[in-house]
Amino acid sequence: MEAMRSMRERASRLRIAAALFAPWGDDYRAAYEEAREALGPQAPALPTAAVRRRLERDVLAAGAPASALPVESLYRPWAAAPEGAGGGAPRGGAADFGAARHLFLGDSAQHMRELYRRLQLEVPPPFAAMPDHVVLLAETVDLFAQAGNAEAVAAMMDDHFGWLGDYRTELAVRREALDARADVGIPQADELARALDHAAALADGLVALADDLALSVRAIDGRWDREQTHR
Amino acid sequence: MRCNPTRRTFLKGTAATAVLAAGGACSLGAWQREQAEAAGALTSGPSLCNGCSSKCGLVATTRDGRLWTVEGMEEHPYSKGTLCGRGHGTAQWAYSDGRLTQPMKRVEDGSFAPISWDDAFAEIGAKVQEIVAEAGPEALAIIQDPRPSGKYYSKRFMNALGSANVYTHAAACNLSKESGIEQATGAQNFSVDFANTKMVVFIGRSYGDAIRPSSVKSLAGAAAKGARVVIVDPRLNNTGVFATDWVPIKPGTDIALLLGIANVLVTRDLYDHEFVEQHAVGFPEFAAQVADYTPEWAEGICDVPAATIEELAESLAAAAPACAIEPSWRAAFGCAYQNSFETARCVCAVNALLGSWGQKGGALLTSSPKAGDLDPAKFPKVPAPASPRLGDEEYPLALSGTGTNLAVLNGCNDGAIQGVFFYNSNAVQGYAQPAKWREALAKAKLVVTIDVQMSETALESDYVLPECTVLERLELPEFIGGKKHYVALRTPVLERIHPETKPCDEIFAGLAEACGVGQYFPFTVEELADAQLASVGTSLDEVREAGIVELTDPEFAYGVPTFKTPTEKFQFTSEKVGTAGLNPVIGYVGRLVEPAEGEFFLVGGKQGIHSHTMTMNLEALNAISREYGLERLWMATSDAESLGIADGDTVEVESSEATGQVTVKVTERLKPGVLFLPTHYGSTSPYLTRAQGLGINMMDFVPLHLEPKVGSVMSQEVAVKVRKVEG
Ligand code: SF4
Numbered sequence: 021m022e023a024m025r026s027m028r029e030r031a032s033r034l035r036i037a038a039a040l041f042a043p044w045g046d047d048y049r050a051a052y053e054e055a056r057e058a059l060g061p062q063a064p065a066l067p068t069a070a071v072r073r074r075l076e077r078d079v080l081a082a083g084a085p086a087s088a089l090p091v092e093s094l095y096r097p098w099a100a101a102p103e104g105a106g107g108g109a110p111r112g113g114a115a116d117f118g119a120a121r122h123l124f125l126g127d128s129a130q131h132m133r134e135l136y137r138r139l140q141l142e143v144p145p146p147f148a149a150m151p152d153h154v155v156l157l158a159e160t161v162d163l164f165a166q167a168g169n170a171e172a173v174a175a176m177m178d179d180h181f182g183w184l185g186d187y188r189t190e191l192a193v194r195r196e197a198l199d200a201r202a203d204v205g206i207p208q209a210d211e212l213a214r215a216l217d218h219a220a221a222l223a224d225g226l227v228a229l230a231d232d233l234a235l236s237v238r239a240i241d242g243r244w245d246r247e248q249t250h251r
Numbered sequence: 252m253r254c255n256p257t258r259r260t261f262l263k264g265t266a267a268t269a270v271l272a273a274g275g276a277c278s279l280g281a282w283q284r285e286q287a288e289a290a291g292a293l294t295s296g297p298s299l300c301n302g303c304s305s306k307c308g309l310v311a312t313t314r315d316g317r318l319w320t321v322e323g324m325e326e327h328p329y330s331k332g333t334l335c336g337r338g339h340g341t342a343q344w345a346y347s348d349g350r351l352t353q354p355m356k357r358v359e360d361g362s363f364a365p366i367s368w369d370d371a372f373a374e375i376g377a378k379v380q381e382i383v384a385e386a387g388p389e390a391l392a393i394i395q396d397p398r399p400s401g402k403y404y405s406k407r408f409m410n411a412l413g414s415a416n417v418y419t420h421a422a423a424c425n426l427s428k429e430s431g432i433e434q435a436t437g438a439q440n441f442s443v444d445f446a447n448t449k450m451v452v453f454i455g456r457s458y459g460d461a462i463r464p465s466s467v468k469s470l471a472g473a474a475a476k477g478a479r480v481v482i483v484d485p486r487l488n489n490t491g492v493f494a495t496d497w498v499p500i501k502p503g504t505d506i507a508l509l510l511g512i513a514n515v516l517v518t519r520d521l522y523d524h525e526f527v528e529q530h531a532v533g534f535p536e537f538a539a540q541v542a543d544y545t546p547e548w549a550e551g552i553c554d555v556p557a558a559t560i561e562e563l564a565e566s567l568a569a570a571a572p573a574c575a576i577e578p579s580w581r582a583a584f585g586c587a588y589q590n591s592f593e594t595a596r597c598v599c600a601v602n603a604l605l606g607s608w609g610q611k612g613g614a615l616l617t618s619s620p621k622a623g624d625l626d627p628a629k630f631p632k633v634p635a636p637a638s639p640r641l642g643d644e645e646y647p648l649a650l651s652g653t654g655t656n657l658a659v660l661n662g663c664n665d666g667a668i669q670g671v672f673f674y675n676s677n678a679v680q681g682y683a684q685p686a687k688w689r690e691a692l693a694k695a696k697l698v699v700t701i702d703v704q705m706s707e708t709a710l711e712s713d714y715v716l717p718e719c720t721v722l723e724r725l726e727l728p729e730f731i732g733g734k735k736h737y738v739a740l741r742t743p744v745l746e747r748i749h750p751e752t753k754p755c756d757e758i759f760a761g762l763a764e765a766c767g768v769g770q771y772f773p774f775t776v777e778e779l780a781d782a783q784l785a786s787v788g789t790s791l792d793e794v795r796e797a798g799i800v801e802l803t804d805p806e807f808a809y810g811v812p813t814f815k816t817p818t819e820k821f822q823f824t825s826e827k828v829g830t831a832g833l834n835p836v837i838g839y840v841g842r843l844v845e846p847a848e849g850e851f852f853l854v855g856g857k858q859g860i861h862s863h864t865m866t867m868n869l870e871a872l873n874a875i876s877r878e879y880g881l882e883r884l885w886m887a888t889s890d891a892e893s894l895g896i897a898d899g900d901t902v903e904v905e906s907s908e909a910t911g912q913v914t915v916k917v918t919e920r921l922k923p924g925v926l927f928l929p930t931h932y933g934s935t936s937p938y939l940t941r942a943q944g945l946g947i948n949m950m951d952f953v954p955l956h957l958e959p960k961v962g963s964v965m966s967q968e969v970a971v972k973v974r975k976v977e978g
Pocket of ligand 1: 301
């Protein structure tokens with residue numbers, strides 16, 4: 021029972037912290053206050069309104085100067101390889117750019133769409149191209165956890181949270197690129213740098229919370245400590 | 252997009268509790284296995300590629316609604332079953348993380364913030380109406396790189412507002428060449444009958460670099476049959492694999508080579524008497540003028556040995572009429588030099604002397620189909636704007652269908668233009684010196700860009716409206732001319748991926764409504780497409796299903812064509828050219844900028860995997876550029892040696908306008924004294940995170956100057972210095 025309670029708590033924390041990657045606009049502060057508790061001592065300081073604007077417009081948006089969206093498809097091969105990995109070649113042969121990354125709506129997104137369909141959940145329009153956005157992934161995990169379905173939580177953690185490290189790297193690459201592009205005249209580059217730092221701290225927090233949750237699920241039953249299918 | 256602060260979750264609906272609680276929820280591995288075994292869900296649909304303006308036919312296969320493969324359409328005359336690498340690469344656009352996904356507005360601090368479509372339309376509409384009230388509709392302009400829907404909607408929108416200021420990219424592409432050909436033949440282009448040709452001469456153009464699959468196949472076929480293929484180019488370009496001869500030439504002097512050939516044909520009586528006597532005007536004047544352009548004279552200008560010029564002329568005469576000088580596109584005389592227009596006329600003149608117009612293996616003028624008249628009740632006619640297009644008076648040889656977009660740049664500077672729209676056009680980065688465009692656009696009261704990504708032009712805009720990508724939209728029919736006539740269609744094969752993007756037709760209809768001219772857009776793109784198709788005897792359903800439909804056979808036949816010139820003959824002399832203030836008789840014009848001692852010529856060119864600057868941010872194509880160092884500046888081995896430069900060194904390039912640093916590729920495939928720079932690089936948009944900072948942009952180095960009377964950008968009238976960057 022204790023293990024189950026712990027899993028539920030940790031899943032909630034993951035959801036609340038992940039929600040900071042949603043476009044909150046002026047309501048970011050409220051979301052942040054809630055997430056600060058979930059993140060614990062790792063929580064970065066509340067960014068200024070100007071930094072939050074940069075975060076939302078220039079980091080957590082597609083096609084932006086320091087775009088780094090926490091969307092799983094962007095950090096995975098886009099479609100299962102023809103043979104071997106990922107369960108064999110789909111009929112019709114391999115996808116033209118199956119091995120490519122940095123594309124929306126890859127296998128992970130398709131899988132999540134299927135899960136939502138089965139769960140009778142609808143993806144809101146802003147997330148239409150990213151059903152595997154970390155906000156929604158964490159929410160789904162939490163739903164499973166609150167329903168006491170440790171097996172599903174474990175599968176979600178194995179299947180859909182192995183990319184957070186790559187996301188963290190992407191933020192670091194963006195930060196480096198920003199420094200290297202000092203001459204380009206990116207408006208408010210300082211604020212943008214701080215926005216990237218903030219996102220990186222949040223991502224670190226998420227990695228820790230996801231690891232925590234994975235551990236707590238294993239405590240329920242070691243069976244779930246299975247091989248990664250998707251890293 | 253905003254989250255609702257009262258919600259703590261984002262997924263909508265009440266999760267099915269039974270599924271939530273059930274053991275063994277669908278894992279990724281299980282799902283992938285199911286997918287691999289699933290039989291159905293594969294669907295194929297036709298569409299048109301947008302990787303370049305060829306618009307090749309493609310067949311897209313989707314799997315559960317996701318793009319799986321793209322292949323060239325067999326029946327399409329440009330793809331003939333094959334898409335080029337760029338076509339495959341650009342298919343990624345739909346899913347690219349570099350796309351704009353919502354309308355953007357420039358805010359006070361200079362950055363861009365999201366704005367709703369309704370607000371964007373309303374604010375743009377108010378600004379347009381303000382400009383019209385203060386300065387009249389002639390203070391508005393639109394520039395577009397034509398696409399099937401874009402060319403229709405952009406013109407209709409601007410004309411509905413009362414402005415004739417509609418321009419294409421041509422002044423930075425093929426304007427001079429098309430205008431020159433028009434003055435000589437009445438048509439703006441021609442084709443070589445590769446299937447039957449014995450000899451073809453390419454002036455700068457490279458099918459192996461600016462690829463269209465059908466062109467490459469035709470040339471390969473001709474080469475395989477033993478045709479002589481001559482490449483006249485300071486660079487041994489990638490058409491070299493099909494070539495028999497490489498004639499390295501001083502940039503901007505192709506005209507001297509052509510006139511030298513003409514001189515040999517005329518003075519040695521190797522020309523087609525019947526053609527020039529029966530089907531041409533102005534030959535005596537031309538012949539008198541050409542007498543001075545001896546091969547020796549030409550050698551002194553173009554640095555091609557007189558003996559080579561004589562041999563080429565004699566070989567062409569021997570092959571005539573089954574031979575031609577190829578018409579080219581942008582390359583050496585689309586918009587490059589002060590003499591580009593005249594060079595195009597000289598190409599036509601040589602083909603005339605060879606009597607190759609309309610002949611088997613020669614230069615063919617074919618016809619094109621177009622939509623017939625439509626019901627004005629349903630598609631109301633837009634009144635003709637009262638004022639002429641800006642720039643037409645100063646540049647009377649700019650084509651009626653294109654104008655010179657640089658008139659907009661000048662118009663912004665002198666206040667004549669106050670509101671500018673761009674559709675599918677990165678003018679700032681490619682149509683003239685970027686700094687000059689920026690300076691000009693900063694003076695406009697309103698700049699709006701419609702694009703799929705935050706291009707350099709979008710960055711200079713007040714509003715950026717995101718179009719959905721090509722495989723997500725239906726466009727108007729594309730009519731294709733040639734020996735046969737076709738109509739093809741860009742159909743949506745994917746659902747809209749980002750809900751806050753729109754196709755061009757919806758964007759223009761929304762803008763028109765907001766600007767108070769919505770009455771000219773009371774139809775959907777489907778209705779318009781269907782009506783256009785009905786006017787040529789087919790239907791939207793038929794073309795949507797087939798992708799391409801062959802229209803009534805124009806019954807092409809070999810033989811001297813009817814020249815649609817005012818004289819109805821081939822024109823060695825043109826009254827319109829004379830009226831414009833130029834020499835009416837085809838003759839010699841020099842290049843404008845001559846490098847001084849220690850300076851280099853700088854020429855540009857395309858690479859087979861890129862289109863202008865628009866493909867550079869795509870993951871796959873950008874990765875190829877980086878892998879192979881495609882952004883490098885080419886320098887001849889002997890020049891590199893004398894400057895102490897080694898392959899892979901960084902050099903600084905300097906012109907009167909700019910300096911920039913780039914890596915060097917040292918090569919034997921370039922004429923000494925010339926540098927070659929591919930024209931896709933040097934992006935400065937921080938939003939194009941892969942493209943930005945890779946290589947340098949040739950247009951930064953070129954002074955802003957327009958080809959007299961034509962208005963092209965003279966993109967290669969520049970001289971540069973190069974020095975090695977130490978350390
Ligand atoms: S030539 Fe290549 S990029 Fe251009 S339309 Fe054809 S396939 Fe697409």
